[in-house]
Amino acid sequence: MGWISHLCLMNMKRRKTRTFLTILGVVIGVISVVTLLAVGIGVRQEMINTMIDSESICQIRVTGATGGKHKDRMILDQTVKAFQELDDVDSVYPFYELYVTLTNGKYSYDGVITGIPQSELTKKNYTKTSRRTTSNVKPVLVMGDKTASLFYNPDTDQTYDTAEKKKAESWIGKKMDLSFWDSQDSTSVRLEVGAVIDSGEDTYNRDSQSVYCDLDVLKSFLGRLPGGGTVYGQPLDANGNPYKDFVYSGAVVTVDDIDHVDAAVKKLQDMGYTTENEKEYLDTIQKYLKMIQLLLGGIGAIALVVAVIGISNTMTTSVFDRINEIGVLKVLGCDPDELQILFLTEAGIIGAAGGVAGVLLSYGFKGIVDKIAVKMFDLAKGTQIAMIPWELAAGAVVGAILLAICAGYFPARFASKLQPLDAVRNR
Structure with a gap:
């Protein structure tokens, strides 16, 4: 050939x-x-x-009922323990969200403050911290580095970072006024900004635009507020009475491997809970x-x-x-x-x-x-x-x-x- x-x-x-x-x-x-x-x-x-590469890809954000007769679908301390016992689950921690208004001079932020365990707060990558990042009396705020764009001046229609040419780091060590949206008491509380999370120059994620604080301190602080025998923000049962157990807004379940996320999501949904995780966005x-x-x-x-x-x-x-x-x-x-x-x-x-x-x-x-x-x-x-x-x-x-x-x-x-x-x- x-x-x-x-x-x-x-x-x-x-x-x-x-x-x-x-x-x-x-x-x-x-x-x-x-x-x-x-x-x-x-x-x-x-x-x-x-x-x-982000740890959040293996995290599942779980939310349940927050009132009425569905106590079996609420996120309680025993619920967190039950989640921890599920197969392929690496860790679980609860969180509690409050809708508030934060005021910083002429600028205000209408949104959510989230209480998470101190062990989770210490995992955040801070750009800078004040001398006091924790307190047993009042929550110390931990701000995302992009939250400066969320503080708004209604008189000038400008955000803090645009008008002042400053970043969230400028708030460290300073105090802001906090008031609750649906509280009958109009008195505001002054809380200190203890740290700012560094999420990267051009990175926008949940941390970069969130406001956190220590969950245990927040629970204790809310219990001391005047509320007629109820803890502010806690749901009431069908008879209008507060629950004996503290009801969390949700929990973050971390799975040991990305390949096990879908199976864990299905188990949680079968238990009657609503789930949200970044792998769903990744698949899309x-x-x-x-x-x-x-x-x-x-x-x-x-x-x-x-x-x-x-x-x-x-x-x-x-x-x-x-x-x-x-x-x-x-x-x-x-x-x-x-x-x-x-x-x-x-x-x-x-x-x-x-x-x-x-x-x-x-x-x-x-x-x-x-x-x-x-x-x-x-x-x-x-x-x-x-x-x-x-x-x-x-x-x-x-x-x-x-x-x-x-x-x-x-x-x-x-x-x-x-x-x-x-x-x-x-x-």
Whole structure:
């Protein structure tokens, strides 16, 4: 079969320009497909890695009933213990949310203050703290570093960070007035800001825009407020009496592995609780990113289809140009199958050359895309917005070869069926 390869190479050398242009078409097609798919894969992987690197991807936020007769669906201390005993659960802690207004001079924040255990507060990454971050008398506020954009001045329609050109760090050690939304007592309480959470320069998450405090201190503080024998914010039973147990707003369940999140969510929902977790958003993001990948791949495939048409045209032209040669080969006893293999091999060589060259050049384009993306979107240096896994590179080469062979099939079949006398008669 060595003579087949020899004839293929000789024919390609005789028609250098045509061969080069055909291979160039394959190269462009392969670059289009590989580069566009690489961008889709890179963006998807970067987003997944960002979420998976965060501990919150394995956390499930659980909420239940907060009043009425559904005590079995409330989040109590015994409920937290029951959650802890579930399979694959690593840790559980309760939280308590209060709707309040925080006033800082001309600026006010209408939102939620969340009490969480002190052990969870110490895990936060603080930019800076005051001398006193805890207290046994009044809650000490721990602010997210983006909360400055949530304090609003109704007179100027501007937020604190925009008008004052300051960040939340400027509040550390200072006091703010706190009042409850539905409290009959209009007296406000002054609470100190003890720390600010550092969530990153351009990162927005739950911590960055939340206000926290120590849960035990908050419970004790609420119990001392005048409330007619009830703790402020606590629900009442059907008879209007307070519950004996403290009712939390919810609990955060941390699962030991991301692969166990879905199973844990189902168990909690079967128990009658409402759940929320970031893996749901991750799954949704992955679904839409796959659709984008298919779209990008389809756009790139158009260029590859054009290249395949070019190969088919080249092989058809080659057959007609070499009819005399085909006739001579048949007269000398060349088998029709061998003749078909000759032209299919030539098409395969073109596909292989274009595929390999296209993949190699795609790595160069990948580097260019990464640099442009980092500069345009102000990403961290070294961020790979385009990724070419070896499966994609190998698949591109193999796909180019197979498509080239398919493109050369009909011209090769035509050549193999030519009668020797008809071919020689065209001499």
